[in-house]
Amino acid sequence: MTPAISVTGLTRRYRDHTALQDVNLAITGGTIAGLLGRNGAGKTTLLRILAGQEFPSSGSVRVLGAPPAENEDVLRHLVFVREDQVYPEIKVGQALRAASWFYPNWNAALASSLQDDFGLRADKAVKKLSRGQRSALGITIGLAARAEVTLFDEPYAGLDAVARQVFYDRLLADFAQFPRTVLLSTHLIDEAAALFDGVVVIDRGRVVLDAAADDLRGVATRVSGPCLAVDALAEGRPVWERRGLGSQASVVMVGRLSPEDRERARSSGLDLTPLSLQQIVVRAAAGVVAPAPEAGFETERTSA
């Protein structure tokens, strides 16, 4: 099966910096992937290229099997919701109406129920919307378009926690009914973690982690407790980080724990906390995690 999104050797250079450097990526159709990374890592540039709004300097990009740039056969099956979308001087209702013309799978009922959920008034000028309301408009278009490839770039900037939950719930509910390929860039990693089938982390224009979310869950554990017991359990395993305070120590240990490990930890009074996706991403962005976790994690730094 060909991936819905496939990127090979993609580089985007601007006059004074390189936004993307030799990016290789394949997103399987019918999955939700998280595109994570720091500000300025290249997430938006990558999404803009996928949506045909920007051009690569070199490399190849295929969406639904064809290059997206200037290709309406691809573009009508692709929706891109961007944080910094510039709208003309139109009203909310007009923006939705225009979207309904362009997307063949547009669902008006879904759009109006999202409008209700977000309290988005159709007669309000887009320019007069608050930041959160503007995000709500983007989300409404992105979900109601029911496009085979749905790209969200920080879709909920300025949205409150309740509205964000509405977004997650509606995305999952509609995704279950109409599966599609979703690539979602966000900084609220732990909040969105449950959505992701796959996770791509980019840092300074390079992919530093590309893994299935299931492979990342429980892949690293923070072990804390008495020094000797911690060291005994961690012995012979890769360790990302070690902190000590008197007789107590805390290490981040890489690798899955066997039932015996857990039993040992319990009997020596050790506290085990699986590392959250966000913490893994932070380490990936710092260059600690190797791009392919299934090939085994590399330990590049062991701090005492």
Add this chain to the structure above:
Amino acid sequence: MNAWVKVARYNLMRPANYLVLPWVLPFAFAVGAVTAGRERGNDASGYLLSFFAYFAVLGMQTIGQSLPFGLTLGASRRSFYSGTALLGLALALLSGLVLTALQAIERATGGWGLSMQFFRVPYLLNGAWYATWLTAAVGLFAVFVYGMWYGIVYNRWGLLGTVAFIAAQALVIVAGVVVATSGHWHALTALGLTGVIAALTVLLLAGGHATIRRATV
């Protein structure tokens, strides 16, 4: 619905711009009516230029304002450009018709009772109704496309690029003046000039199309 038509309809969603459009005319007309006859002659047709200038602004705005969301909606640059140009053409034809009608009224009322010449531009818009319509429509469409091209150049190369674009045209204008002062010019009828403008419009269309192909939002 054809992609071009969708783009044209999407552009038409900014009613303010298209409502302002006809209002330029009465304002310019009022100024013309007040000032006509104060000097020798009653020719106020220069004010009609404001109508054409507004068309250039309209063309420019379609790029700066409508292009980003247009591409987000999945229109290709090609469709956006063609659809917008199509809208410009329709507006030009319609506005040309209005100008033609107003010119007929001006003729019938002896220059609005003031012997004023507003819709009768000497040489250019002063012939039969169909000639006026054709010349006005071609002229309006030309400045609309010209405005679009400015918008695209600004999108791609910013202020410096736009200045360079203007500078480059200075050369074209110099060349134009050389041609105009050469003897052949005087042989050209108003309709012939319309033909020249139409040919220029085709060049402008091609230039804008070549420039928008690599525009980014």
